[in-house]
Amino acid sequence: MSLTRKDVEGIAHLARLEITEAELSVYTDSLSKILSFVEQLAAAETADIEPMAHPLEGESQRLRPDVVTERDQHEKFQLNAAAVTGALYLVPKVIE
Amino acid sequence: MTLHTRSVAELAAGLARKEYSAVELAQHFLSRIERSNDALNAFVTVTPDRALADARAADEARAAGRAGPLTGVPLAHKDIFCTDGVRTACGSKMLDNFVAPYDATVVERLHAAGTVMLGKTNMDEFAMGSSNETSWYGPVKNPWDLRKVPGGSSGGSAAVVAARLAPVATGTDTGGSIRQPAALVGISGIKPTYGRVSRYGMIAFASSLDQAGIMAPSAEDCALFLAAMAGFDPRDSTSVDRPVPDYVAELDAPLAGVRIGVLKEFFAHGLEGETGALVQAAIDQYRALGARIVEVSCPNLPLSVPTYYVVAPAECSSNLSRFDGVRFGHRCKDPRDLMDLYKRSRGEGFGAEVKRRIMTGTYVLSAGYYDAYYLKAQKCRSLISADFKAAFEQVDLLIGPTSPSPAFNIGAKVDDPITMYLNDIYTIGANLAGLPAMSIPCGFDGALPVGLQLIGPHFGESRLLAAAHAYQRHTDFHRRVPAAYA
Numbered sequence: 001m002s003l004t005r006k007d008v009e010g011i012a013h014l015a016r017l018e019i020t021e022a023e024l025s026v027y028t029d030s031l032s033k034i035l036s037f038v039e040q041l042a043a044a045e046t047a048d049i050e051p052m053a054h055p056l057e058g059e060s061q062r063l064r065p066d067v068v069t070e071r072d073q074h075e076k077f078q079l080n081a082a083a084v085t086g087a088l089y090l091v092p093k094v095i096e
Numbered sequence: 097m098t099l100h101t102r103s104v105a106e107l108a109a110g111l112a113r114k115e116y117s118a119v120e121l122a123q124h125f126l127s128r129i130e131r132s133n134d135a136l137n138a139f140v141t142v143t144p145d146r147a148l149a150d151a152r153a154a155d156e157a158r159a160a161g162r163a164g165p166l167t168g169v170p171l172a173h174k175d176i177f178c179t180d181g182v183r184t185a186c187g188s189k190m191l192d193n194f195v196a197p198y199d200a201t202v203v204e205r206l207h208a209a210g211t212v213m214l215g216k217t218n219m220d221e222f223a224m225g226s227s228n229e230t231s232w233y234g235p236v237k238n239p240w241d242l243r244k245v246p247g248g249s250s251g252g253s254a255a256v257v258a259a260r261l262a263p264v265a266t267g268t269d270t271g272g273s274i275r276q277p278a279a280l281v282g283i284s285g286i287k288p289t290y291g292r293v294s295r296y297g298m299i300a301f302a303s304s305l306d307q308a309g310i311m312a313p314s315a316e317d318c319a320l321f322l323a324a325m326a327g328f329d330p331r332d333s334t335s336v337d338r339p340v341p342d343y344v345a346e347l348d349a350p351l352a353g354v355r356i357g358v359l360k361e362f363f364a365h366g367l368e369g370e371t372g373a374l375v376q377a378a379i380d381q382y383r384a385l386g387a388r389i390v391e392v393s394c395p396n397l398p399l400s401v402p403t404y405y406v407v408a409p410a411e412c413s414s415n416l417s418r419f420d421g422v423r424f425g426h427r428c429k430d431p432r433d434l435m436d437l438y439k440r441s442r443g444e445g446f447g448a449e450v451k452r453r454i455m456t457g458t459y460v461l462s463a464g465y466y467d468a469y470y471l472k473a474q475k476c477r478s479l480i481s482a483d484f485k486a487a488f489e490q491v492d493l494l495i496g497p498t499s500p501s502p503a504f505n506i507g508a509k510v511d512d513p514i515t516m517y518l519n520d521i522y523t524i525g526a527n528l529a530g531l532p533a534m535s536i537p538c539g540f541d542g543a544l545p546v547g548l549q550l551i552g553p554h555f556g557e558s559r560l561l562a563a564a565h566a567y568q569r570h571t572d573f574h575r576r577v578p579a580a581y582a
Contacts (some may be wrong), residue, residue, distance in 0.1 A: 055530025
């Protein structure tokens with residue numbers, strides 16, 4: 001699998017990553033190599049094989065009742081934010 | 097006998113005899129960290145005030161007759177575990193300024209057991225790496241040879257235990273991140289069964305593979321700590337609700353008659369000669385100790401590295417989408433708009449390998465490619481898991497090398513991701529199948545340690561630890577300390 005620079009630009013956009021021109025060259029090369037490497041999976045016979053979503057047989061994600069279990073600690077949590085006002089997190093204006 | 101070369105069990109016995117206090121023990125290790133950490137770069141945060149406060153509390157608990165088996169034992173936490181009020185950076189510029197607002201369950205349980213936190217250890221960024229070279233804080237050095245890597249991603253935890261800057265350290269293992277560094281620095285490390293130890297408060301990389309574990313000189317030390325870490329946690333939806341066996345009591349289970357399978361695929365091309373010879377000698381020793389050695393095959397195991405490098409990046413691209421520069425983590429300067437804020441915060445905050453994996457994952461999950469890559473890998477994962485299941489119908493444990501070679505030079509593999517990924521060729525299978533596995537030292541190739549890997553069936557930690565302990569009762573590789581740190 002050989003990706004073009006344009007492909008990698010598209011992937012970076014989907015992943016919301018700004019990458020430099022220099023990085024673009026490096027990733028075009030290394031992502032192409034990684035995809036070629038994983039393509040050996042195509043040769044594995046997997047007809048009638050169920051995809052594995054959980055490593056433990058018979059286990060699945062547990063559900064819990066939809067009730068509030070956390071107490072309000074927003075002031076503590078907001079200490080890690082770059083910009084806040086009151087109980088809100090600030091971002092650049094979204095709606096003109 | 098020097099304090100820091102004692103095992104956890106011996107240190108705990110000394111505390112119980114009041115040979116030294118928990119405060120004295122903490123001070124001993126803090127002064128060792130002070131002296132050696134600059135050269136090793138193994139701790140990213142040292143917490144002396146917290147250590148001394150924990151130690152005083154441990155001494156008070158002992159005076160009041162409330163001491164448990166780990167009360168007063170110092171430890172280091174991998175910087176992937178959230179520690180309330182202490183920076184938790186996960187090896188990343190993205191979280192360089194992040195002070196965790198709560199404790200991970202592992203941290204909480206070990207604190208409740210009376211352990212003393214010395215600090216947080218360096219690691220590959222978001223646990224993505226096999227050499228500790230992807231850390232924003234720079235590479236950790238291998239205490240056996242400062243030119244060599246300590247392995248990764250739990251490279252800091254491995255180095256602090258090998259240099260005896262801490263008697264024990266927590267780790268996490270998504271594709272070998274406990275076992276490979278344990279092997280490369282000559283200590284013991286266990287990755288428990290998926291779901292055995294809570295992942296709550298452990299920063300997520302690939303949630304269907306991630307598991308917390310412990311790294312220490314001996315299997316007995318690992319058993320003591322795993323006993324305190326394991327068990328059901330309602331806050332982790334993948335935590336398994338089943339009783340935790342008494343790992344310490346079961347350490348002395350006899351090896352006689354235990355069927356150990358030598359995995360044929362682990363001795364194929366890629367394994368270095370001396371590493372293979374030392375692993376073979378350990379297998380011979382197991383036979384001499386009464387184990388029944390048989391050859392087994394997991395024919396789909398060669399698919400494990402490519403399977404992993406689809407599944408893990410896919411999960412990572414999803415998990416790391418939470419780092420958006422809004423509520424915590426790095427935010428770029430003067431964003432033009434919301435898209436610019438997302439893209440530049442993430443572009444600046446993540447390192448090269450993390451970005452590579454996010455993009456790999458984004459691609460394999462994207463429309464038109466999902467079936468060919470992700471779904472195919474999930475099916476291959478089923479094949480690998482079924483192979484292990486069939487193997488465990490014939491044997492009780494599997495045995496082989498942990499890593500294809502001893503520690504390599506810093507810088508040797510950084511420019512070639514595929515070569516770096518192949519370091520994990522023997523460890524990834526256990527993660528894909530959710531199996532418990534451990535690495536223990538089995539000899540030296542020149543001055544560098546070599547690791548032996550044991551893999552067990554789901555929830556087979558007791559037998560795994562007992563088999564490792566039996567070997568360590570007849571060998572002293574796990575007691576060796578690099579001369580500069582003895």
